[in-house]
Amino acid sequence: MTERTGPGPEDVAAAVLQHPSVLRLDGGPFGTVASYLPGLRVYGVRLGDPVEIAVVVALGRPFGEIADEVAAGVRGVLGDETLEVEVTVADVGAVAT
Incomplete structure (x- = not known):
């Protein structure tokens, strides 16, 4: 098994979720914006050229x-x-008060 070097999709997802306007990641239409790891799917992040991110943001x-x-x-x-x-705003939501 090849060991990964550098940050992976879960690291990118964690960073994106730290943005105060991002409510959650989104897989996009049919869940196509995703990265696949052994036993794990990271929705909303696809590493490649270009990197694709899909998010739901707050108004x-x-x-x-x-x-x-x-x-x-x-x-x-x-x-x-x-x-x-490439960042896609897949949806808009309201922050719970």
Whole structure:
């Protein structure tokens, strides 16, 4: 079995979920935005070229700003500031009060 070096999809998912406007990750249509690991599927993150992220965000901030911030966070985790990251806002929700 080959050992993975560097951050994986679960590390990217954790970083994305730390953004205050991100409510959750989303698999997109038919769950197609996902990474597959042994015994685990990480919805909302697909590592590749480009990296794909799908999120549900809270109302209140412009989606473009949120997407730019999420993409910058993903680049930081993966250690490549030139990496293409596509962020899709799959849905919008309200934060529970």
